[in-house]
Amino acid sequence: MSGGHANCDRCGADLLGASVRYVARFELKQGYDAMEVSPQDLRRDLKGELRAVLRELEGLSDAEVREAEDATALAVYWDLCAACAKDVRAGMKREKGISGT
Numbered sequence: 001m002s003g004g005h006a007n008c009d010r011c012g013a014d015l016l017g018a019s020v021r022y023v024a025r026f027e028l029k030q031g032y033d034a035m036e037v038s039p040q041d042l043r044r045d046l047k048g049e050l051r052a053v054l055r056e057l058e059g060l061s062d063a064e065v066r067e068a069e070d071a072t073a074l075a076v077y078w079d080l081c082a083a084c085a086k087d088v089r090a091g092m093k094r095e096k097g098i099s100g101t
């Protein structure tokens with residue numbers, strides 16, 4: 001077999017023969033609105049930066065601007081075998097301080 005998501009992205013186990021498989025989605029994106037800046041911030045270094053960005057964006061279409069915004073977010077999908085899913089689940093709970101099963 002070649003291509004596709006036939007293997008666990010963590011340990012490489014063959015998922016084609018597995019009775020169950022898991023998909024983990026990790027997303028990284030801005031946790032705040034980039035335009036949420038105070039007038040104080042605008043008077044500082046950001047002013048020149050914003051002007052440069054605006055100049056850059058002037059020639060862009062709405063779709064192109066949206067594309068630029070999307071570039072700041074990252075989402076990846078992991079195909080996981082049952083064993084790795086269990087490990088990842090436990091790790092996530094540890095990370096977030098969630099107790100129980």
Ligand SMILES: [Zn+2]
Nearest residue numbers: 008011081084
């Ligand atoms: Zn695995």
